[in-house]
Amino acid sequence: MNALSKIIAARGAIVAGSDMAGGEFLKHCAKNITKNIDLVVINGAIDDANPELVHARKLGIPVMGRDELLAEVESGFKHRIAICGTHGKSTTTAMIAQIFIIAGLSPTVHCGAVMNIDGEKTSYVLGKGNIFITEACEFKRAFLKLNPTVAVITNIDADHLDCYHDIYEIRDVFRDFAQKAKTVIEHNDADPDDIKLSIAGRHNIENAALAIRVALHFGIPMSVIEKALLDFRGIDRRFEKIAAPWEETDLITDFAHHPTEITACINTATELYGLGNFLVVFQPHTYTRTVALFGDFCRVLGRYDTVLYKTYAARETEISGGTARDIATAIGAPYFDNAEALRTYITENHAKYGAILLVGAGDIYRLFAN
Numbered sequence: 001m002n003a004l005s006k007i008i009a010a011r012g013a014i015v016a017g018s019d020m021a022g023g024e025f026l027k028h029c030a031k032n033i034t035k036n037i038d039l040v041v042i043n044g045a046i047d048d049a050n051p052e053l054v055h056a057r058k059l060g061i062p063v064m065g066r067d068e069l070l071a072e073v074e075s076g077f078k079h080r081i082a083i084c085g086t087h088g089k090s091t092t093t094a095m096i097a098q099i100f101i102i103a104g105l106s107p108t109v110h111c112g113a114v115m116n117i118d119g120e121k122t123s124y125v126l127g128k129g130n131i132f133i134t135e136a137c138e139f140k141r142a143f144l145k146l147n148p149t150v151a152v153i154t155n156i157d158a159d160h161l162d163c164y165h166d167i168y169e170i171r172d173v174f175r176d177f178a179q180k181a182k183t184v185i186e187h188n189d190a191d192p193d194d195i196k197l198s199i200a201g202r203h204n205i206e207n208a209a210l211a212i213r214v215a216l217h218f219g220i221p222m223s224v225i226e227k228a229l230l231d232f233r234g235i236d237r238r239f240e241k242i243a244a245p246w247e248e249t250d251l252i253t254d255f256a257h258h259p260t261e262i263t264a265c266i267n268t269a270t271e272l273y274g275l276g277n278f279l280v281v282f283q284p285h286t287y288t289r290t291v292a293l294f295g296d297f298c299r300v301l302g303r304y305d306t307v308l309y310k311t312y313a314a315r316e317t318e319i320s321g322g323t324a325r326d327i328a329t330a331i332g333a334p335y336f337d338n339a340e341a342l343r344t345y346i347t348e349n350h351a352k353y354g355a356i357l358l359v360g361a362g363d364i365y366r367l368f369a370n
Contacts, residue, residue: 001043003110003124004070010126018052020045020315030055037061041069044140045315067142070110070134074146077108077132081214082146084136084177085154085187087261088207092154093135094235095211097125100133102228103220107131113255114236121236136177138170139163143177150217151181152210157260162288185213196226199234201268237365239268245347245368250355257285257361259296265359266304273354276304281346283309283360284324291322302331307345310337312362339367
């Protein structure tokens with residue numbers, strides 16, 4: 001929503017917004033919706049009881065889904081590259097954007113994360129060319145609204161099981177998405193050998209392999225691709241080193257919120273710090289995901305020194321058996337529902353480790369923010 005709102009604002013629209021986790025001036029409230037508003041845009045987390053949505057309908061204001069607005073923006077470009085997948089789509093989107101920008105193709109870019117592109121932090125890029133690069137989300141089948149000319153699929157895994165029955169249904173939906181594109185580039189097509197990056201992690205090598213295939217499809221020279229990838233500095237909250245209140249231990253934040261992603265994060269930590277020389281502080285994201293993948297979470301986290309932090313509920317209400325406390329109990333790990341108590345625990349124990357990993361898609365990355 002952030003990147004999309006800025007692209008729309010750059011086209012001359014007057015844009016305002018709110019968020020369920022916002023402060024006093026940002027929180028969802030019916031009074032935010034007035035008669036002079038031409039359009040209300042909602043994302044997939046908004047339910048029918050949302051006060052702004054209810055009031056907008058009462059006033060007769062048109063309501064559009066984020067996916068529909070993104071599709072409308074996309075439709076104005078000749079070349080439309082959409083990057084989807086259960087894991088790695090934000091990073092792959094940013095890699096492709098970096099390559100195309102360095103190649104002088106001036107793409108417009110829409111990403112769900114803050115990218116470190118050409119020395120700047122941004123979730124979007126306003127280009128002058130005829131190429132649109134976007135991250136495409138499978139949640140509630142949102143990406144089926146898009147009409148890409150090139151579809152990039154990083155991988156397919158069991159996730160969002162609150163809106164999909166099983167992995168087979170997920171695969172069917174990704175197949176439907178792929179059929180909309182003239183060209184499909186999948187993870188199985190990519191050759192990850194001999195790729196040099198400045199960011200760590202085998203998973204990023206695989207992301208880069210996909211980005212290379214896309215760039216070659218558009219005729220970008222390999223020398224330009226290699227330079228762009230070597231200069232790529234990643235995206236925020238993907239194994240990102242942040243300021244710590246101590247000197248001897250690194251503090252890392254990572255967006256991983258699925259067992260497969262946590263495994264990739266831990267593998268990278270092992271590569272950089274050595275096996276067991278890190279503490280995993282994990283905040284689950286949504287109760288439905290925890291319930292659906294509970295055994296996998298326990299299997300991955302139970303092998304390492306782990307601390308659990310209260311679940312980031314997002315759009316959900318608590319489900320028995322699907323909380324951070326439940327994971328902690330199952331693997332015998334400490335659990336904290338209070339940020340101050342968790343900070344104290346980490347501060348008292350950080351010297352045992354080379355790194356503290358703050359892992360999760362919620363607000364855990366703010367734990368040590370000033």
